[in-house]
Amino acid sequence: MRVTINDIAKKAKVSASTVSRVIADSPRISAATKEKVLKIMKEMNYHPNMIARSLVNRSTRIIGVVLPGLAEQSFQHPFFPELLAGIGSSANQKGYKILLANVDTVDEEQQMVKELTYGGITEGIILLTSRDQSPTVEQLVKIGFPFVVIGRTDNPCVNWVDNDNFLIGYQLAEHFIQQGHRRIAFLGYSPGYMVTRDRMHGYKKALEDHQLPFDQEMVVESQFISGQGYDLMKLLLARKPRPTAVIACDDLLAFGAIKAIQEAGLQVPDDIGVAGINNVPLADYYNPPLTSVKINAFSLGTKAFEMLCTVLNSNVQSYNRAIIPAELVVRSSSRREKG
Amino acid sequence: MRVTINDIAKKAKVSASTVSRVIADSPRISAATKEKVLKIMKEMNYHPNMIARSLVNRSTRIIGVVLPGLAEQSFQHPFFPELLAGIGSSANQKGYKILLANVDTVDEEQQMVKELTYGGITEGIILLTSRDQSPTVEQLVKIGFPFVVIGRTDNPCVNWVDNDNFLIGYQLAEHFIQQGHRRIAFLGYSPGYMVTRDRMHGYKKALEDHQLPFDQEMVVESQFISGQGYDLMKLLLARKPRPTAVIACDDLLAFGAIKAIQEAGLQVPDDIGVAGINNVPLADYYNPPLTSVKINAFSLGTKAFEMLCTVLNSNVQSYNRAIIPAELVVRSSSRREKG
DNA sequence: TTGTAGGCGTTATCAT
DNA sequence: ATGATAACGCCTACAA
16 A cells, blocks of 8 residues: 555654645745654655645646547658657646547547546647647637647637748748749648648749749649659659649658659659658658758647646636747759759 | 536435446446436536546556657657557557656656656556666566566566567578678667667577678667768778678668668669668658568557556566567568579 | 445645 | 644445
């Protein structure tokens, strides 16, 4: 049986409340007894029971992190661990623990969130999502549970942190335009996902701003899967005229695309320039090195946690947004020797 | 204020214990009251408080998962999320939740484990580690806290699940030997880590079994970082005679190595064959596609959780091991047209 | 079948 | 400065 506060009290010949005060390092206690109690606590290897403490304090110092699973997106993406590290690191600092829930389906997600919100073990939730319609978000909003979204949704009544995906798309397109490209494809548009749509819109706007025609044929849909980049690039190569540059919504897609291009006997970037997004570690070592956009997943996580803290400690209702700056990293895959 | 069991009891004009019995679906209760209470619970949107329940039950149904952070290894590795998904999936099924702790240093790890074990909020721990000496493991063993290690350590008194890394190294070496290679390098040996050492020993044994000389010059140390693969391969290329095949301890290293080889004007696999380990998604789409070893991280996670469950539900002390089979995936990077 | 009482381990309030 | 007492929300003998 675990040693409790009462065991300590008995041994020290004081009351439980005194021991409690020692634990809380209350000033309303004599140095002598404090020392005595501390000594006994050490002797008996006493540690407070967090559960009991939580019960009376109504505070668990635990937040839930809900991630879409392997099924939903490529959970294998390096993006996720970095995010988790960011959340964890700042949570650690503030003495919070993280309850991780990877869910595979929307149903599972809703069920999980129900448990997390009603169970009383979780004080707030960080939800990773980028879908337009998220029943989970609606539910959270409805019951007024503290949460912040990493990514974005339709619902305006949420706190979220995200990159400026519109800008990311815009900058990539502009990057290619400035190199003289006039026919730029967009690979990985995924209707139903804000991320990809925002990026696509940014790309489109850049074309407009530079008086370039927007061609629906140059936009192809897919998920964040490398294999799809390969297959879909083949489709793009069949278009006439074919694109001279490709923006892929993810580096893995870009890698696949490059492979397809090279297999077709074409050169990157000379025949077709390629850029990805997310700046995975390998981007730098691919052949050719891949132009990409660093999204700073760690910061996204950190900021999300901070925002959640703000929500938890404030009683005024407000909707907060934070944009984590992304950074274009130009490498050989998009650099023409001479326009 | 949250609605409690007493609120329900009052509304239903029964005692709290009756409500409790309804929650527990006890047979010792009349169908009539049961229905009545259930209805009121729904009306008032009642959900049991897990914290209170945990306090009396002495069971939180929460397990801790401790991961080395960004600093320690490449936490960006796709390996980790898959592992987490495996743990989470099986934990979900059994109604367990996961407390995730990513720690950056050994000190942090010890501190975290102390909190998890003494705080009473966590019933068991899954620890990811592969170091020879882990003070954390020693601590866990000493206090007899239920835990299982994914990976391996010196300490024999632990439950662990892992791949057979010796075999992995052996098979890769043998694969190259069978293709006629006689000078095979091993890239990514990392003293202090069981994983890499076991793999290296397997590789060495394969050489012996086939009467090939073991040359210390052919073994180079490093971490799981792509950049190192590039740099270290350059070193290997300078050796005389240079290797005709390279086993890299990780796919990222292998990618870096391939880049270095190609930059040197040599061909993979014709001049130098390359193989990695871990079978990251990109392996299939690299140029050339990379021979690798599928380690089944998901299964590692699943099995680890199952083992922890066994430990939790058994009072006989025992040390359990589980080997998750790995699978050699041969692709072009190691396949010679004709030996 | 249902209710009463006591306890899980801690903190907070009020005395002393 | 310290102690007694009552919560926190739930479960479980034991009684009725």
